[in-house]
Amino acid sequence: MTSETENKRKLESFFRDEYQSLKSYVNSRIRTSTDRDPEDIIQDVALRLFSGADRYAPINNVAGFVYHSIKNKIIDIMRKGKQTDNDADGNELKLIEFTELLYGKSDNSYPEQMFEELKTAIMQLKKEYRDIILAVDFEGYSYSEISDETGIPQGTLMSRRHRAIALLHKELKLKKQH
16 A cells, blocks of 8 residues: 555656656657647556556656656557558567667666666767667657658668767766766
């Protein structure tokens, strides 16, 4: 019973304190439209999390838990917009691969500080590196789609992502040592 009320308390506090950040996060991931309103997405996720708070083990990393849920909701919305499930499944695997590449196995036990450091490190990347990480690993676009839209060759996009991941890995490794 303690974890039930504790989970709800943590979630309430997080949504209250971080609502604008969550809204900005969703806005940065998708274009607003009638079926993709950031506030609707956040409210859907909040409703799902609050209604299931009794079933969860104690939530240690609230930020990671909420952002992961929002990311999954965005992926679900994007899948509905795409006609091919294979591309969406491949993008989900890429996102899991990206997370595991930086942190190892995903298990909701990352310290909130590490989550914040990753978010900060991504936002501090050069624009072309940040854009490719966000597009491929968080928005679910394929290299082909990005190349078609931007005119940048797929090989260049892959190189940029590889360099961005190397920079993130190096930055987070330095922070972890301190």
